[in-house]
Amino acid sequence: MSSCSGPEHAKVVVVGSGFAGLAAAARLVEAGFENVLVLEAKERVGGRMHTIKPFSENVIEVGANWIHGQKGNPLFKIAKEENLLSKGTSACSETAEDYFFKENGKQVSTKVVDKVSSYFSKLTDKASDDELKRKHRKLTLGAYLDVVFGECSLAATEDGQQVFEWCKRNECTDEACSSLYEVSASQNSNYTALKGEFFNTLGPGGYRAVLDVLLKDLPSGTVKCNAPVKSIQWDLDKKGSCEDEMYPVKVVCENGQSFDADHVIVTVSLGVLKGKATTMFEPSLPEEKLSAIENLGFGIVDKIFLFFEKRFWPDDCAGVQLVWKEGPENKDVYESLSEGETWKKTWFKKITGFDAVARHPTALCGWITGREALYMENLQDSEIRDICVRLLRSFTGWSVPEVSKTLITRWGSDSHVRGSYTFIPEGVDGVKAHKALASPLPPEDKCRGRKHLQVLFAGEATHDKFYTTTHGAYLTGVREAERLISYYAD
Incomplete structure (x- = not known):
């Protein structure tokens, strides 16, 4: 089971179980990948999507609230096909x-x-x-x-x-x-x-019902909660040949447990990257990626x-x-x-x-x-x-x-999120920063063959047009899954 094997043997670790992470995992499983593991730092799945029932049988959206837009929105399509949308578009009557x-x-x-x-x-x-x-x-x-x-x-x-x-x-x-x-x-x-419609309100199941559509297609045991990642050791194949190292990436959790992988898809929030990017990756991230993480805004x-x-x-x-x-x-x-x-x-x-x-x-x-x-x-x-x-x-x-x-809610104080979503500060080239953040490791100009797909990045902050949104996060997860699927199809 080396990095030279086919998709049915390729070992993929996805870090984070928000829409980006689960979309990536679901698409890979659909394409025939049999060794997919999702590591989630929290005790629950969903990331910045959090649907709860704290006071009654009715849901409260602690995080993501609406599906923004309809045409070309994959989450709206899922919600509509699964009959998960509310009949109305707001919490009040149309005349309110x-x-x-x-x-x-x-x-x-x-x-x-x-x-x-x-x-x-x-x-x-x-x-x-x-x-x-x-x-x-x-x-x-x-x-x-x-x-x-x-x-x-x-x-x-x-x-x-x-x-x-x-x-x-x-x-x-x-x-x-x-x-x-x-x-x-x-x-x-x-x-x-x-x-x-910009504010598409979900029905009684809330956003969790949409997430469950992705979860139902994942094999039992795919998602491992309470597993915060401490470090991602990449480029372990020093000689540049896939026969020289069984797995080129190692993911180490804070409890000491480690997972070897052919590929890792990182979907943690930009807030987490801002706090941990300089220590989480070994070797360090390229300067262009570090600059993107520093320059993009991540608000609350x-x-x-x-x-x-x-x-x-x-x-x-x-x-x-x-x-x-x-x-x-x-x-x-x-x-x-x-x-x-x-x-x-x-x-x-x-x-x-x-x-x-x-x-x-x-x-x-x-x-x-x-x-x-x-x-x-x-x-x-x-x-x-x-x-x-x-x-x-x-x-x-x-x-x-x-x-x-x-x-x-206290999203800014949540150590596993550290905020809500991305914005473009004054003087920052957003497109350049988003694309730098989305680029896989090692960089294209430094590697040969398969080596450039060791570490991939997804999440709303890696989309240059749909940042801030759940559909943006979802689409980036699918994007990185498709990157791996194409990689093995070549």
Whole structure:
């Protein structure tokens, strides 16, 4: 069973059991690979996808929430074929709308919200236009939006400016960043949005039901949980011939257990690579790959679930959105808080609002990103809960009851993930970085024959068009599986 054997004998170790890892394993097994092992650091499969039932028979999505886009989306296809999609696209009725409240308790008119939100969407779409890209190439996404919005009549009103700040704060959730003033404007066009409904809500089984479709085709014992990887020793075949070494790669777990392999597919998050890349691989990763890991951004998006005994918001309310007079995505406020730790006193201002939760009629979910999210993770649940209730009461003026149950995510503090998903910082060539991260080891110009497929890389951060998404992660897993399949077909 050497690296010269066929696919039925090739020993493949996949590191990580998120969508990338399980997609790779499922495709390899389908193609006839019989020695596939998936090592998962956590006690569960799924990675940044985590569906649970903490308080009732209904699911809560702690991680990935929606399937983004339809046309060309493999996860949407799976969910549709397996009848796993929800009949609706949101947690509320089709007529429900978000209520936008200012901190003085007044509600912003729907007309203003709709105009600003619609224009904001056009601006973020236009960030991919070649002419605008050239004109604003050196600006951050936040600065670009400020310049163009400032030329619009909507910017002349206080409500317009404050809703615009909310839009930028909300966009931080899509980017998983601390601020749009740290995200590249010119690189915004790299991401490709698939056509069709953007927020496709899953049915009663949640995202776990989609994951189970992949798991059901894997032989028993394929996935080994509670097996965090300490090191990946590659290029063990020093003489460059496949007869000289039984297996060119060795994977060593933190408990000392080791696994020899012909090929290893690494699907850990960019956050884990940022923390461990310099020590996990022996020999060290090429400089180009290390630079990509360092330069790409990996942000945090956390959720604050508040469960109440009774619903206190109107039936036509899809969520309560918080509009600040001086929010953190206001340019002057951002610049004043860019240094020092004063921002910690107002970390809660980064919460965009509280949305209704699918299948939980008395629950709301708050969203928070970036450094404020990481700071929040160090606070007690009770303190976070109390602050959120105060915000709801002061902004709406409604009679908000006490929270009966709380669930708060802490993705930044999770040592096996260290964040949520990737973004492109100012001054970084995203396409180049994504492709460098995706390239197999050893590098093409250094090896001969089969040797270049010792270590392969997958995960949303390795896709130059679908980074941040579950379908991006899935597609990269399939990509690396196909790389190995083609390798043995040659």
